[in-house]
Amino acid sequence: MNQLRPRVLVTRPAFADIVQGLRETCEVAHRESQASWKPGELAAAVADCDGLLCQLTDPVSESVIAAAPRLRVISTISVGFDHVDLDAAARRDIPVTHTPGVLTETTADFAFALLLAAARRVVEADRFVRAGEWKQWELDLLCGHDVHGRTLGVVGAGRIGLAMARRARGFGMRVLCHSRSGSNPDVEAELGVEFTDFDTLLRDSDFVTLHVPLDDRTTHMIAAKELERMKPTSLLINTARGPVVDEAALCDALDRGEIAGAALDVFESEPHPDARLLERSNVVLAPHLASASVATRRTMTQMAVDDLLRVLAGQPPKHPVAS
Numbered sequence: 001m002n003q004l005r006p007r008v009l010v011t012r013p014a015f016a017d018i019v020q021g022l023r024e025t026c027e028v029a030h031r032e033s034q035a036s037w038k039p040g041e042l043a044a045a046v047a048d049c050d051g052l053l054c055q056l057t058d059p060v061s062e063s064v065i066a067a068a069p070r071l072r073v074i075s076t077i078s079v080g081f082d083h084v085d086l087d088a089a090a091r092r093d094i095p096v097t098h099t100p101g102v103l104t105e106t107t108a109d110f111a112f113a114l115l116l117a118a119a120r121r122v123v124e125a126d127r128f129v130r131a132g133e134w135k136q137w138e139l140d141l142l143c144g145h146d147v148h149g150r151t152l153g154v155v156g157a158g159r160i161g162l163a164m165a166r167r168a169r170g171f172g173m174r175v176l177c178h179s180r181s182g183s184n185p186d187v188e189a190e191l192g193v194e195f196t197d198f199d200t201l202l203r204d205s206d207f208v209t210l211h212v213p214l215d216d217r218t219t220h221m222i223a224a225k226e227l228e229r230m231k232p233t234s235l236l237i238n239t240a241r242g243p244v245v246d247e248a249a250l251c252d253a254l255d256r257g258e259i260a261g262a263a264l265d266v267f268e269s270e271p272h273p274d275a276r277l278l279e280r281s282n283v284v285l286a287p288h289l290a291s292a293s294v295a296t297r298r299t300m301t302q303m304a305v306d307d308l309l310r311v312l313a314g315q316p317p318k319h320p321v322a323s
């Protein structure tokens, strides 16, 4: 092994032809397993590395960073970076890079697909037909909620939230947005949306869709009180991060009929949704898939590889996380 070449840990299976690009200048240790890391395992694997190409299932904690004295860059193949201890990286001046922008439209497509599936009971209908329960056309068979003409509440008016708003306008929906950075008159004028306070959004929306990053301020941003404020006919869509919603409170609210249903791509403890969610026919579940088109996942991987190589070559990253 050439000691002058930087050493990079690729934590999980990733597109081999793209990861191959790393081998031109780096020694690559590619772990071809999806298994969760056992305590101490990731720290040991990264200990002699200069670069880390990780995914959102890799807990890059303070102790992992401390175990890697040579580490010069952490590049995650995800837009979210709540799995990386940013403070610990900053204390060591290690840039953390991610993949914003390239998954916006794909993620919004999926969030809208979940909205439609929950509103129009697509998954229930599929199960019904497969189970041989379909006997005849009936006036009230599997009736759901209209989407057109209703009100969508977008929580988090960043790239993905606004992409969701654009889709909703195409469906003739009224769109309310809430952003912690306040209202944006340019966006209001361009997209025909209205910025409101959080309570108004919860109270007036027929669909509430979450597009905030996970941090201290957004953890359990939707809990018992917020669910109580929503309409009993409303649906909650979460493609952001599981802990943005208090999952136990959501189950209670569904049990009490405080909201009409939910469509969830992310969970507090993945891959283990609260068992009560699995029982409910008015909940659509997906395994954290929102950015999962082949083209987008490949682009994300290339972007993360490129930024990692950039930093190892002594250049500033193009996509550092904004902490």
Ligand code: GLV
Binding pocket: 056, 077, 078, 079, 080, 081, 103, 291
């Ligand atoms: C997906 O959840 C991502 O953060 O890219």
